[in-house]
Amino acid sequence: MLPLFYIFGAVAILAALSVVLQQTPVYSALSLIVVLCSLAVVYLLLGAEFLAVIQVIVYAGAIMVLFVLVIMLLNARRETPADRSRMARWLGFPLLIAFFGQILFATWRHFSGLHATPQMAAGPKSIGELLFRNYALPFELTSVLILVAILGAVILAKKQV
Amino acid sequence: MIQDYLPILIHMVIVVVLALALMGLSSWVGVRRPTREKNAPYECGIPPVGNAREKFSISFYLVGMLFILFDVEVAFLFPWAVVYKSLKWFGFIEMFIFVGVLFAGYIYIWKKGALDWSR
Numbered sequence: 001m002l003p004l005f006y007i008f009g010a011v012a013i014l015a016a017l018s019v020v021l022q023q024t025p026v027y028s029a030l031s032l033i034v035v036l037c038s039l040a041v042v043y044l045l046l047g048a049e050f051l052a053v054i055q056v057i058v059y060a061g062a063i064m065v066l067f068v069l070v071i072m073l074l075n076a077r078r079e080t081p082a083d084r085s086r087m088a089r090w091l092g093f094p095l096l097i098a099f100f101g102q103i104l105f106a107t108w109r110h111f112s113g114l115h116a117t118p119q120m121a122a123g124p125k126s127i128g129e130l131l132f133r134n135y136a137l138p139f140e141l142t143s144v145l146i147l148v149a150i151l152g153a154v155i156l157a158k159k160q161v
Numbered sequence: 162m163i164q165d166y167l168p169i170l171i172h173m174v175i176v177v178v179l180a181l182a183l184m185g186l187s188s189w190v191g192v193r194r195p196t197r198e199k200n201a202p203y204e205c206g207i208p209p210v211g212n213a214r215e216k217f218s219i220s221f222y223l224v225g226m227l228f229i230l231f232d233v234e235v236a237f238l239f240p241w242a243v244v245y246k247s248l249k250w251f252g253f254i255e256m257f258i259f260v261g262v263l264f265a266g267y268i269y270i271w272k273k274g275a276l277d278w279s280r
Binding site: 001004044045047050054057058061062063065066069070072073124125127128129131132133136139140142143144146147149150151153154157158 | 163166170219220221222223225226227228229230232233234236237239240241243244247248251252255258259260262263265266269270273275
């Protein structure tokens with residue numbers, strides 16, 4: 001179990017780096033699919049089967065379709081590196097180190113004694129119980145959110161035609 | 162429980178090994194005599210026309226967006242179906258309102274003609 005976690009965690013990090021470093025937007029999108037799929041495997045290893053499957057269907061499937069469509073719509077080509085400002089050059093790297101140090105410190109301090117076990121399982125049953133009993137109102141509000149998104153999409157896309 | 166997914170892992174390993182083996186073998190054994198035609202992208206035998214990064218109609222974007230939204234709706238149906246029996250009528254009414262709100266959105270899309278490709 002643990003070696004699998006390390007393998008797919010490493011794949012996720014490498015692919016995430018590739019998302020940032022690729023200069024062709026479509027390559028970044030493809031790397032993002034790898035990130036999302038390996039995160040799905042990590043969810044699966046934690047016992048969250050339902051989340052893993054939803055991650056693949058909704059994120060790696062549907063959301064990525066949208067990303068690629070937007071890349072095509074904007075007609076994005078290879079990025080040309082812009083001239084970095086002097087402030088970014090001198091402050092960027094130290095700030096990056098500080099940021100990562102802070103994250104590492106916080107993680108180490110809060111989660112050092114904690115171990116994720118498959119007993120923290122989030123199968124469809126426990127998610128359903130929580131969602132439809134304890135969080136019924138947020139669930140209903142989600143439908144309104146989706147409705148607003150539908151209206152927004154139609155209005156934005158239909159205006160030009 | 163996790164062990165049920167072992168076939169998927171084996172499948173993934175086979176896929177990676179097979180892909181690497183095929184690519185490795187073809188670059189190791191294969192003979193390379195490139196010509197202009199061989200290097201051109203293959204497009205059903207027709208000579209390739211223009212750039213692949215073409216601007217698409219906004220209709221594709223609209224259909225993609227609407228697909229995602231209703232995809233998310235269906236994603237909520239899975240955990241609901243699992244606990245449906247224990248929730249009894251409460252769960253039924255809950256999901257009825259949820260689907261009802263989205264059905265209003267569906268009618269809106271229909272009336273606006275967002276699904277008509279020609280418009």
